[in-house]
Amino acid sequence: MTESAAILSKGEAHEGHHTSIWPFLIGISAAIAFGGLATHLAVTAVGVGLFIFAVGGWLVQDRTVKFGVVDGLIEDFPFRGVSMRKLGIWIFLATEVIFFMGIMGMSFALRVRTEAGLVGANPLWNPDLGVTWAAPGKVLNVPLTAVNTFILIASSFTMVEALHAAQQGNQARIRLFLLATLLLGISFVSIQAYEYQKLFLHEGLRPWGLDPGTFAALHGGEAVPNWWRTYGTTFYVQTGFHGAHVSGGVLGLAFLTAKAFKGGYSQKNHEAIELVGLYWHFVDIVWIFLFTVVYLV
Amino acid sequence: MTETATPAATRRKDAHARPYLQVMVLLAGITGLEILFFTPFPLIPHEFQAISFLLKWQIIVVLMGFAVVKATFVAAYYMHLKYESWWIRYIPLLPLIGVAAIFATFAVV
Numbered sequence: 464m465t466e467s468a469a470i471l472s473k474g475e476a477h478e479g480h481h482t483s484i485w486p487f488l489i490g491i492s493a494a495i496a497f498g499g500l501a502t503h504l505a506v507t508a509v510g511v512g513l514f515i516f517a518v519g520g521w522l523v524q525d526r527t528v529k530f531g532v533v534d535g536l537i538e539d540f541p542f543r544g545v546s547m548r549k550l551g552i553w554i555f556l557a558t559e560v561i562f563f564m565g566i567m568g569m570s571f572a573l574r575v576r577t578e579a580g581l582v583g584a585n586p587l588w589n590p591d592l593g594v595t596w597a598a599p600g601k602v603l604n605v606p607l608t609a610v611n612t613f614i615l616i617a618s619s620f621t622m623v624e625a626l627h628a629a630q631q632g633n634q635a636r637i638r639l640f641l642l643a644t645l646l647l648g649i650s651f652v653s654i655q656a657y658e659y660q661k662l663f664l665h666e667g668l669r670p671w672g673l674d675p676g677t678f679a680a681l682h683g684g685e686a687v688p689n690w691w692r693t694y695g696t697t698f699y700v701q702t703g704f705h706g707a708h709v710s711g712g713v714l715g716l717a718f719l720t721a722k723a724f725k726g727g728y729s730q731k732n733h734e735a736i737e738l739v740g741l742y743w744h745f746v747d748i749v750w751i752f753l754f755t756v757v758y759l760v
Numbered sequence: 761m762t763e764t765a766t767p768a769a770t771r772r773k774d775a776h777a778r779p780y781l782q783v784m785v786l787l788a789g790i791t792g793l794e795i796l797f798f799t800p801f802p803l804i805p806h807e808f809q810a811i812s813f814l815l816k817w818q819i820i821v822v823l824m825g826f827a828v829v830k831a832t833f834v835a836a837y838y839m840h841l842k843y844e845s846w847w848i849r850y851i852p853l854l855p856l857i858g859v860a861a862i863f864a865t866f867a868v869v
Contacts, residue, residue, distance in 0.1 A: 541847040553851045561855045568863030575820065575867050609795045613788055620784040623838045627778060744838045748831045755827040759794060760820050 485521035492517055522718070552738050556745050559708075563749050566704060567756050570697040574760060577690070595690045602666060602694070604658060605758050611654050612754050615709075618647035619747045622740045629737075632730035634723075641720040641736070644743070648713040655706050662698075670699035701757055708746045715739045783837045787830050794826055 496510025538545050577596035599605065621643040628636035662668040667681040672692030679685060719739055722728065728736060836842040841849055 542845075545844075545848060550848075553848060557851045557855050560852050561859050564856070564859035564863060568859065568866065572863060572867045575817075605795070609791065612791050616784060616787045616791065619787075619834060619838050620780055623778075623780050627780070741839055744834055747838075748834050751830045751834070752827050754791075755794070755823050759823050 483521065483524055485517050485524060488517035489514060489521070518714075546734060548734060548738055549741070552741050556741065559745060559749075563704070563752075566700050567752060570701055571756050571760075573693065573697060574756070597690070597694055599759055602662070602668060603698070603758055604661070607654065607658060608754065608758050611651055612750065614647050614651050614654070615747050615750050618644050618651070619744050621647065622743050626733070626736050626740050629728050629733035630730065634726060634728075637723050637728055637733075637736075638720070641716065641723050645713065645716040645720050648709060648716055648743075652706065652709055652713060655702065655709075659702075668695045668698065670696050670703075698757060701753055705746070705749055705753055708749070712739070712743050712746055715742065779837065783833050786833060790826050790830055794823060 492510050492513035494510070496507045496514060499505070499507030499510055537543070538547060538550055542550050574596055597603070621640045625637055625640035625644060628640055665681065667673055667678045668691075672695060673687075675687050678687040678691070716739065719728075719736060722735075835852075
């Protein structure tokens, strides 16, 4: 306690110095990596390399500079009393809203124009008539994904409980709930990886379509439906970007958990848990809509 | 303005109840309902399913409605938007409404 109080007062004496170049570099490297997807994979490799370097640099800096000991600076009107870092996360999440609305709106707009039946729906609405989309549950494994949905909901709960524990300064509960969130996040990604492998290899669902011969071999001689390639693209774009977000969240959670086990968070210093939590809950919300748009309708 | 934010922020949140577990049960319940009615689980004979009387757009509206309710609960309680000022709520809400309107238009027109 006295130690953290000493660091706190030291931190307050150096206010305004808690800046870091590494988040900026992480952003630049991510942009380079994505740019490579549209140009050349070598560019992506450079971006990923720079990304790993920047994350490493940030981790090293975190060991020496006590970010987060001072819980950020507060804003003036109109965000009076809101910490700068929290405001930054909310603005970041606003851009994420636009991004995910874009890719999900694309899929939704395609889906509602088709006549594929909903499984269990009105039999008069025949799934085999004028199908230009997969009926729900016909290609994708809905029960398995439902399990994943419950996992993500549970992880949101454990995340918010970890924040509550931090607000109360209960070290054991911080560790317990952060670890639980981390494990649930890893489970989610693992199940999705399993699902991807099944779809990719056994169903022949690819982001870029596939040759008729391979499809016929996997589906007992059937011809490739005309909607197959578009369906695969929308599926992998949506779940892939969401999965990448979950994976990023898992990295953040791994960092929080490791730090928590070293006693890195206290009643006075826990804003990082709140910020990663906001991101994690946002990813949960994206999945809520994604589960409906991709799997159920 | 250079002050630390901890005391005010913490006090405000601690003043409210934390129905985290109840929210989780609600989210799981709604998800269960979605799965029960809208996927090929043969838990209810088809002719008794409410879904069999619904048409495509009715099903889409019901399911998206469920998703909106779930998302609202997560944002309100887990992301603490219930206890934030409207200024903070506007940050994610305005792009959400704007882009949703654009894509709803694309979907319908």
